[in-house]
Structure formats: C-alpha cells, structure tokens
Amino acid sequence: MQVWEGDNLAIHRGLDEPKPGDVLVNAVTNRSVFGGILAEICLSKGVTGVIIDGAVRDIEEMNEMGVAVFARGTVPAGPSKNGPGYVGKPVACGNVVCNPGDVVIRGADGIVVVxxxxxxxxxxxxxxxxxxxxxxxxxxxxxxxx
Incomplete structure (x- = not known):
C-alpha cells in the first residue's frame, strides 16, 4: 500500500480485508505510520508481518507481541489520518516493486519479494x-x- 508522508489512513483501510498469513508492505517516508495499536490489529487478523519503507514506533512493544516488523528506523512522532493513499496496488518498497499476491520471504539478512x-x-x-x-x-x- 502507498501512504503519504506521516499519514496512515491507507494502512487502516488495508487492515479491513487481510487474510491470515498476509504481509502488509507499505511504502512511506520519514514519519512513523505504524505502531502498537496497528500491530494489535494485525495480530487479531492473522497478518504475519509488516514491512515499512520508512519509520515505525513502539518497536519494543511490537517485539514483545511477536509481530514481525521490518522498517528503516524508529521515530516517536505519530501519524495523521488524512489520506490520500491506496491499497491493493503495486508499491515500490526498498527499491523493489511488490505486487499484491507476491510472496514475501524474510530471513535474518532481510526480505525477498518473489x-x-x-x-x-x-x-x-x-x-x-x-x-x-x-x-x-x-x-x-x-x-x-x-
């Protein structure tokens, strides 16, 4: 999903319809758009991982929850919810295009999109x-x- 600087409205929308085992792939920038509350929603819906091409917050809390989160960094500043954004379309995340339905494999060294x-x-x-x-x-x- 694509969200704009510091805005996580599309992430909330993306959590309306995940199937168990899905991985959320988010192309964002510098402000945190993902934290403990969204991680809790992910767990309740069976989402197995979150990839943020940008920053997150509440990383210790998410680690304790067992949510697999990969991000460029952490910042304490939270998001807005104004949009726009989109869900279910290709996104460029970490200079790799990820399409809906692609398989995301994680390892100790990072992430591969197949x-x-x-x-x-x-x-x-x-x-x-x-x-x-x-x-x-x-x-x-x-x-x-x-």
Whole structure:
C-alpha cells in the first residue's frame, strides 16, 4: 500500500480485508505510520508481518507481541489520518516493486519479494544455488590449505 508522508489512513483501510498469513508492505517516508495499536490489529487478523519503507514506533512493544516488523528506523512522532493513499496496488518498497499476491520471504539478512508467477521456478532453483555456494566455500578452504 502507498501512504503519504506521516499519514496512515491507507494502512487502516488495508487492515479491513487481510487474510491470515498476509504481509502488509507499505511504502512511506520519514514519519512513523505504524505502531502498537496497528500491530494489535494485525495480530487479531492473522497478518504475519509488516514491512515499512520508512519509520515505525513502539518497536519494543511490537517485539514483545511477536509481530514481525521490518522498517528503516524508529521515530516517536505519530501519524495523521488524512489520506490520500491506496491499497491493493503495486508499491515500490526498498527499491523493489511488490505486487499484491507476491510472496514475501524474510530471513535474518532481510526480505525477498518473489513474484507469484516466478515462485515455482525460484523454489526449484534454490538447491542448485546452495550447491554452488558449497562448491565456492570448498574451493576457498582448499586454496587456503595449499
């Protein structure tokens, strides 16, 4: 969803219809548009994660709640609710376009967005990528010991 500077009206609208397992992806800027109250709504609706290309607040509270929140930073200043904004359309978040229905995968290093149309191909390619990395590591270790 796209929201404007410091405004979270579209986030509230986006929480009207999530399905359990959904991840909210939000393209915003510097002011906090997400905090403990919205995290509580997410938990009640089965939303599994929130990605904010901008700032959040109440991060300790959200961590205690177990909400997976990824954001650029934290600020204490809260949002307005004036709009405009939109829900259910592609957004550019962290210089990656995320379309409704894309699969969002999180790991310790960050987030990957996989287009739904590429999911099977991507999943099938993963073991080969792991093999390539093992071979490279093996070559490095071999070069160091010789």
């Amino acid at each position: 287009p739904q149309s590429e999911l099977n191909e991507t999943v099938q390619a993963l073991p080969g990528e792991e093999d390539i990395e093992r071979q490279i590591r093996s070559q490095i270790k071999e070069a160091v010991t010789h």
